[in-house]
Amino acid sequence: MTAFDLNQAQTDLQGKNPRAILKAALAGFDNIAISFSGAEDVVLIDMALQIRKDIQVFSLDTGRLHPETYRFIEQVRKHYGLEIELLTPDREVLDRLVKSKGLFSFYEDGHTECCGIRKVEPLRRKLATLDAWITGQRKDQSLDTRGDIPEVQEDAGFSGAGKRLIKFNPLLNWSSAQVWDYIEAYQVPFNDLHRHGYISIGCEPCTRPVLPNQHERAGRWWWEDAAKKECGLHAGNINK
Template sequence: MQGIYEIIKKLKHVHDNEILNLIVNNYSSVSAFSTSLGPEDQVITHMLSQLDKDRNIHVFTLDTGRLFEETYRLLDETQKALNIAIKVYFPDFNLLEDLVNNHGINLFYESEELRKKCCYVRKIEPLKRAFKDKLIWITGLRKEQSTYRKQMELIEYDENFKIIKVNPLINWDRKQIWDYIVSNNVPFNELHKKGFLSIGCAPCTRSVHPGEDERAGRWWWELESKKECGLHFKE
């Protein structure tokens, strides 16, 4: 298997429309796709269900323990509809018990520091486990999602997780995403019909008001520049 920098060099020359196909054909055993079951991730899950016939790419999601009931229903519906297994990773129970017992169940409202602690225990630590022996991380990130994400590219190297990050939909707009979902009858979260554009944990997500960006409903009490959980944030 090629090293990380050799893989990056090869991927850099591929058009975004072809990137998933190349990964499936050449790097599936060292690739992982993390889905939050948002519309972008549902598009990629559908694409992988068509391209990755042997199901070699590690498809997974993070159950933080604070998700909406609609998200859990979508997880089951997606696996059945697309005939694809989505492995579920949970927080380490010792870390989670310590977090809640020391800071309270809703610590994230108290400060940005405590919110990031919660995100670390419920998301970052399980994500690190999911990436064991993987070199490529496929995501559903798009430039249009937020001001911070406008700087992201198709192929990146993530220093935090020491992994190649591939963003196949980075240049898609919201209309393209929903056109694909409708055209291919892809399952989606019922909360999208109620004004929720980006859906995470229930206590940290609200519907979006007209004129706000797609991620305005996430951690709405914090500054715009800080509204990442740590999965995709560069210090």
């Protein structure tokens, strides 16, 4: 495989459709994986399997997901005949948090510490084994923090000394409506919670349904500042 030219890729992929970005990502890297949790990510899986059958998929199992989300993960696994690697928190670190602060410390201290243990650290371990990853980020999920991210970038949050990690965001310019149009047209599996007012779905204690005309991220960490709706997975590459 020839060396990946990030600057050229950013130029070539700017404004391109998701399939074109996915095709470039899967052609450019063998050691690449799709991060799966929600509706956007299953759209990416559906598209990616039309390009390459041996895709790698992982999902974060925080231990606090809704029962519907666990069933959704299994539904996707069976529907596509995929192996989905579940990433779990470090047990000892998690034990220390729970013993010292209980199960719901995030309502008092904010979600950063808990997300760091349950999400960011397991993701960091996984990304250290990859050359590139694919996410379902969209600009309109949060114009305050995601408005300027490109279709492909060096992942500033997870690249390390001597190791560059490339991140692809194929759905960057799609709207939520476009995602759901695809899901309906191609009969893509989706989380049953979407039928009950949930749009952006995270851990059970930190997610609630949104009201009509509320932004999709309004149901996440609703007790905190509305401008801080990030768990840390993409924090190294967003506007502050």
